Amino acid sequence: MAWVLLVLAGALEIVWALALKQADGLTKFWPSLIGVSVAMLSLVLLALALKHLPVGTAYAIWVGIGAFGVAVFGTLVLGEHMSPAKLVFLGLIGVGVAGLRMIES
Template identity: 50%
Template sequence: MAWFILVIAGMMETVWAIALKYSHGFTKLWPTLIFLLAGGLSFWLLSLSLRTLPVGTAYAIWTGIGALGTVLFGMFFLGESKDWIRLVFLSLLIFSLVGLQITSET
């Protein structure tokens, strides 16, 4: 269950990062509120997963999921580059996250 909670926490990290962009320096109400809600939920879920998961592994996976989701959102919805080398590095990130999960003690 801790791994499932951690994945949801990582997804919420993606949400708050995107909301942060759309908040325009916290001058837009709804994106700012989404940022606060998703950020709080993300940290809370991360803290729940840390009850049983190793902190180094959980934190790396949490940030990795957030980074991966944010980059993919930028590529598909904000017109950011989809160069092949960028896709290679995203693949390496995915392999790293899977490898950390596989080698985790919990």
């Protein structure tokens, strides 16, 4: 169950980061409210997962899911530039997250 909470927390990290992008420096009410609220929920889920997982592994996976997801969403939906080098390094994040999950099983 801790892994499910951790993955959900990572997915919510993607949501809050993208909402804060739309919040334009917290000047737009709804995106700001969504971003801050979802960030708090993401942290709560991370905290619950940390009751059963090592902090270094859990935090690295949480951040990795968020970073990978935001970069992919930014490229595919927001039209942000994706260079071959960025693609390689995002792949390394994905490999790192998967590797950490495998060694903690």
